[in-house]
Amino acid sequence: MWEYTDKVKKYFTEPVNVGEIEKPDGVGEVGSLACGDALKLMIKLDDQGRIEDAKFQTFGCASAIASSSALTEIIKGLTLDEAEKVTNKQIADYLGGLPQEKMHCSVMGEQALEAAIRNARGLEPLPSLEGEVVCQCFGVTDKEIEKVARTN
Amino acid sequence: MGNPVIYLDNNATSKTAPEVVEAMLPYFGEFYGNASSMHSFGGMVAEVMKKARKQVADLIGAEPEEIIFTSCGTESDNTAINSALMSNPSKRHIVTTRVEHPAVLNYCQNLARQGYEVTFLPVDRQGNLDLGYVENAITDDTALVSVMWANNETGVIFPVEEIANMARSKGALMHTDSVQAVGKVPINLAKTNIDMLSLSGHKLHTPKGVGVLYVRKGTPFVPYINGGHQEHGRRAGTENIPYIVGLGKACELAAQNMDEENTRVKALRDRLEKGLLKIQASMINGDPMHRLPNTSSISFEYVEGESILLMLSDLGICASSGSACTSGSLEPSHVLRAMGVPFTAAHGSIRFSLSVYNTEKEIDYVLEHMPGIIKRLRDISPFWNQKTATG
Amino acid sequence: MGNPVIYLDNNATSKTAPEVVEAMLPYFGEFYGNASSMHSFGGMVAEVMKKARKQVADLIGAEPEEIIFTSCGTESDNTAINSALMSNPSKRHIVTTRVEHPAVLNYCQNLARQGYEVTFLPVDRQGNLDLGYVENAITDDTALVSVMWANNETGVIFPVEEIANMARSKGALMHTDSVQAVGKVPINLAKTNIDMLSLSGHKLHTPKGVGVLYVRKGTPFVPYINGGHQEHGRRAGTENIPYIVGLGKACELAAQNMDEENTRVKALRDRLEKGLLKIQASMINGDPMHRLPNTSSISFEYVEGESILLMLSDLGICASSGSACTSGSLEPSHVLRAMGVPFTAAHGSIRFSLSVYNTEKEIDYVLEHMPGIIKRLRDISPFWNQKTATG
Numbered sequence: 026m027w028e029y030t031d032k033v034k035k036y037f038t039e040p041v042n043v044g045e046i047e048k049p050d051g052v053g054e055v056g057s058l059a060c061g062d063a064l065k066l067m068i069k070l071d072d073q074g075r076i077e078d079a080k081f082q083t084f085g086c087a088s089a090i091a092s093s094s095a096l097t098e099i100i101k102g103l104t105l106d107e108a109e110k111v112t113n114k115q116i117a118d119y120l121g122g123l124p125q126e127k128m129h130c131s132v133m134g135e136q137a138l139e140a141a142i143r144n145a146r147g148l149e150p151l152p153s154l155e156g157e158v159v160c161q162c163f164g165v166t167d168k169e170i171e172k173v174a175r176t177n
Numbered sequence: 178m179g180n181p182v183i184y185l186d187n188n189a190t191s192k193t194a195p196e197v198v199e200a201m202l203p204y205f206g207e208f209y210g211n212a213s214s215m216h217s218f219g220g221m222v223a224e225v226m227k228k229a230r231k232q233v234a235d236l237i238g239a240e241p242e243e244i245i246f247t248s249c250g251t252e253s254d255n256t257a258i259n260s261a262l263m264s265n266p267s268k269r270h271i272v273t274t275r276v277e278h279p280a281v282l283n284y285c286q287n288l289a290r291q292g293y294e295v296t297f298l299p300v301d302r303q304g305n306l307d308l309g310y311v312e313n314a315i316t317d318d319t320a321l322v323s324v325m326w327a328n329n330e331t332g333v334i335f336p337v338e339e340i341a342n343m344a345r346s347k348g349a350l351m352h353t354d355s356v357q358a359v360g361k362v363p364i365n366l367a368k369t370n371i372d373m374l375s376l377s378g379h380k381l382h383t384p385k386g387v388g389v390l391y392v393r394k395g396t397p398f399v400p401y402i403n404g405g406h407q408e409h410g411r412r413a414g415t416e417n418i419p420y421i422v423g424l425g426k427a428c429e430l431a432a433q434n435m436d437e438e439n440t441r442v443k444a445l446r447d448r449l450e451k452g453l454l455k456i457q458a459s460m461i462n463g464d465p466m467h468r469l470p471n472t473s474s475i476s477f478e479y480v481e482g483e484s485i486l487l488m489l490s491d492l493g494i495c496a497s498s499g500s501a502c503t504s505g506s507l508e509p510s511h512v513l514r515a516m517g518v519p520f521t522a523a524h525g526s527i528r529f530s531l532s533v534y535n536t537e538k539e540i541d542y543v544l545e546h547m548p549g550i551i552k553r554l555r556d557i558s559p560f561w562n563q564k565t566a567t568g
Numbered sequence: 569m570g571n572p573v574i575y576l577d578n579n580a581t582s583k584t585a586p587e588v589v590e591a592m593l594p595y596f597g598e599f600y601g602n603a604s605s606m607h608s609f610g611g612m613v614a615e616v617m618k619k620a621r622k623q624v625a626d627l628i629g630a631e632p633e634e635i636i637f638t639s640c641g642t643e644s645d646n647t648a649i650n651s652a653l654m655s656n657p658s659k660r661h662i663v664t665t666r667v668e669h670p671a672v673l674n675y676c677q678n679l680a681r682q683g684y685e686v687t688f689l690p691v692d693r694q695g696n697l698d699l700g701y702v703e704n705a706i707t708d709d710t711a712l713v714s715v716m717w718a719n720n721e722t723g724v725i726f727p728v729e730e731i732a733n734m735a736r737s738k739g740a741l742m743h744t745d746s747v748q749a750v751g752k753v754p755i756n757l758a759k760t761n762i763d764m765l766s767l768s769g770h771k772l773h774t775p776k777g778v779g780v781l782y783v784r785k786g787t788p789f790v791p792y793i794n795g796g797h798q799e800h801g802r803r804a805g806t807e808n809i810p811y812i813v814g815l816g817k818a819c820e821l822a823a824q825n826m827d828e829e830n831t832r833v834k835a836l837r838d839r840l841e842k843g844l845l846k847i848q849a850s851m852i853n854g855d856p857m858h859r860l861p862n863t864s865s866i867s868f869e870y871v872e873g874e875s876i877l878l879m880l881s882d883l884g885i886c887a888s889s890g891s892a893c894t895s896g897s898l899e900p901s902h903v904l905r906a907m908g909v910p911f912t913a914a915h916g917s918i919r920f921s922l923s924v925y926n927t928e929k930e931i932d933y934v935l936e937h938m939p940g941i942i943k944r945l946r947d948i949s950p951f952w953n954q955k956t957a958t959g
């Protein structure tokens with residue numbers, strides 16, 4: 026088994042903020058069923074533009090599910106500008122770390138967040154970065170990984 | 178973990194039988210001779226190896242001289258393929274299938290990169306081969322046909338004896354990876370045209386680290402591990418006496434347990450499947466008519482295999498998704514993909530593989546908890562909601 | 569046999585240390601997980617493998633990631649040579665020596681038959697290499713220099729660190745078979761230019777069937793046993809956990825025992841040699857200045873090694889003539905021939921190889937009986953009579 030931290034296990038077996046928000050202000054979806062991993066993130070903003078609620082649905086491995094839980098906890102109470110700065114590394118740190126082979130599972134969280142924020146701001150979803158598909162899991166491209174690697 | 182362990186991952190590796198441990202133990206302590214050396218220690222050791230060789234040979238209907246001890250099933254597979262090519266240098270073609278274990282598949286893919294021609298035969302939705310395809314694939318240039326006896330993920334059994342006849346009649350050698358079949362399917366090599374066969378101890382309740390390559394008398398052979406002349410010059414490296422003794426014992430036990438595998442173990446597997454199929458959107462992968470008695474590959478649509486495994490693991494239940502070998506990454510299993518299992522199902526597939534050590538109580542425990550696990554994961558899954566909303 | 573056994577054949581294979589047996593035992597019974605699989609059994613197993621990898625790495629001054637577990641020293645040797653060639657397809661030349669173990673020698677001879685160019689470096693009468701020859705032999709076309717650290721028959725130690733520098737400066741990879749050196753010679757790979765190193769557990773008091781190939785970080789590597797992605801894709805085949813755990817323990821013990829090997833064991837070996845050299849027409853083979861502390865190759869002219877061994881064996885004394893590997897046939901050892909040891913002496917050579925388990929009493933027992941044995945055989949020998957008659 027992967028060497029998961031207790032926090033990963035907890036957020037996997039007892040995930041928080043699972044489900045859907047009625048009339049969300051922003052929705053971000055990444056991954057697909059074909060890839061074996063997918064994350065749908067929904068956020069609701071309060072009057073001050075802070076994220077007052079976040080919910081998710083995830084199809085994926087334990088790290089993906091735990092990362093989604095962590096992500097929703099991290100972003101609650103943040104403004105969109107603040108939330109924009111959240112990285113996958115923060116998600117992993119929140120969980121006490123992820124196995125090296127599973128770091129990319131937290132990337133999905135970062136990407137879903139980025140998409141949800143764009144959606145909340147009324148922007149078009151980003152086309153996925155071009156490049157060779159290196160992670161068959163959910164079609165992460167090498168350019169995307171490079172981008173993430175640089176921020177880590 | 179707290180919970181007693183329910184081990185349902187015997188196709189990955191199996192518990193070492195207490196009888197096997199007992200048979201091996203003396204050879205760790207008192208005896209530490211080298212089978213090839215001159216002093217009397219060596220002599221005793223040669224005796225026990227002879228006995229083990231006979232025990233293995235008897236299980237598969239072979240002669241003792243046809244048994245070469247190796248370090249694992251993988252090495253046996255690599256050795257067989259390499260030998261067929263090296264001893265027929267003029268032939269450059271191999272026939273195999275898309276659903277082989279990586280020990281054959283990866284090795285053949287490397288060969289293809291090196292310029293050999295390799296035909297990877299497709300399978301149908303049930304995991305079966307089309308014998309017409311097989312026959313057509315074998316040409317005058319074919320050095321080797323390598324087709325597994327039983328699939329490690331689905332348990333589907335291939336008609337290797339018929340395929341061996343085809344190979345023989347076209348002048349090609351036939352190798353079968355029967356790591357999963359040995360001890361579950363009756364094998365009498367003397368009555369077949371199979372030239373080489375691989376088996377692995379740790380699927381038969383020995384520790385991991387011993388295997389066998391059967392090479393029919395008269396079949397040309399070129400060793401893969403070269404050095405000293407152990408195993409009559411066919412496999413160098415000082416012999417792993419304790420494990421070889423253990424494998425002999427394990428083969429004897431396997432012969433005794435074969436009936437039980439095909440009755441009691443099969444009944445447990447069937448009970449498990451019947452119960453699990455009550456879960457919505459679940460299905461068995463692999464032809465139920467041609468399957469090992471102990472194996473069940475079952476898909477739960479719209480959930481992810483690793484998550485299921487972890488929840489099972491929390492309850493002390495060990496199973497695997499795809500094959501253990503590839504579960505490090507989340508690529509759906511190459512076997513299920515070759516069978517055309519839809520993505521929705523391939524990702525959520527679990528392999529349960531039983532052994533004579535399993536009990537009805539254990540199976541009932543799994544049946545009790547599985548519906549809840551699938552429900553919890555489907556509740557999190559975005560696709561399940563979509564499906565239930567739309568469907 | 570009746571007599572208590574006096575085991576002086578540790579270069580062939582060594583007694584499994586009780587601590588090693590103890591370390592392994594739990595992994596035959598309670599734990600039978602697969603290091604690569606998902607359930608928690610697998611997890612525990614991954615932990616113990618990590619520890620073993622560290623223990624091995626510490627003994628030879630390596631990083632844990634540089635350690636690949638294999639099934640034996642022979643496999644490690646074959647793998648290293650194959651990898652160097654496969655990862656440098658444009659280079660077609662190998663430099664090695666005439667006195668390597670068959671695991672290197674036979675493999676290289678096969679390569680020579682396949683069209684590779686192989687330089688087999690000669691040794692002098694003392695068993696030493698000429699470093700000028702070595703340097704000259706390495707060319708731009710050299711993919712690999714493979715030179716053993718210590719010879720299994722004579723114990724002669726080669727200056728592999730210097731040879732590694734030569735290889736590096738000419739752009740060739742350097743591999744050393746250090747199956748006999750590990751645990752007897754201090755090894756700190758971090759401080760050398762050695763790219764690959766082989767070791768074998770059963771010379772270090774594990775059972776036979778586990779070895780290691782060290783591959784320096786950054787060194788190109790192509791696996792030899794292909795299949796699943798165990799050992800980070802560098803050695804397929806389900807891992808032999810008990811033996812790997814045992815090897816970790818053995819390496820820890822070897823580090824602790826290295827001093828004793830070089831003091832007490834060496835003193836025993838020297839005592840043995842001093843006593844045996846009193847026998848007429850006897851001589852030590854191999855440079856006494858550059859030798860392992862535990863090994864003695866000694867020739868008794870005009871008698872035949874096998875006969876000596878059998879008489880020793882009757883007294884419960886285990887030794888070997890030539891290497892265990894080749895003692896099945898009566899050809900004089902390739903090592904002694906390469907050293908130019910005269911036939912009269914090569915045929916009558918015995919290797920005693922000691923370990924920390926030997927005692928002074930045992931050595932004295934050998935010294936007590938050896939003169940009588942040699943005398944009896946010489947009395948039968950036509951050559952001895954001729955010699956004494958003429959000389």
Ligand SMILES: Cc1ncc(COP(=O)(O)O)c(C=O)c1O
Nearest residue numbers: 414415640641642669720747768
């Ligand atoms: C120098 C040397 N290399 C390689 C080997 C082969 O090791 P193994 O028996 O583990 O294959 C031996 C032992 O026989 C040896 O002495």
Ligand SMILES: Cc1ncc(COP(=O)(O)O)c(C=O)c1O
Nearest residue numbers: 249250251278329356377805806
């Ligand atoms: C069908 C099949 N072939 C080969 C192997 C490889 O055997 P081993 O793990 O002994 O190398 C396995 C087991 O993993 C298998 O299931």
Ligand code: FES
Nearest residue numbers: 062086089130162
């Ligand atoms: S999301 Fe976890 S492996 Fe791909």
Ligand code: FES
Nearest residue numbers: 874896897898899
């Ligand atoms: S005389 Fe017996 S082996 Fe040569």
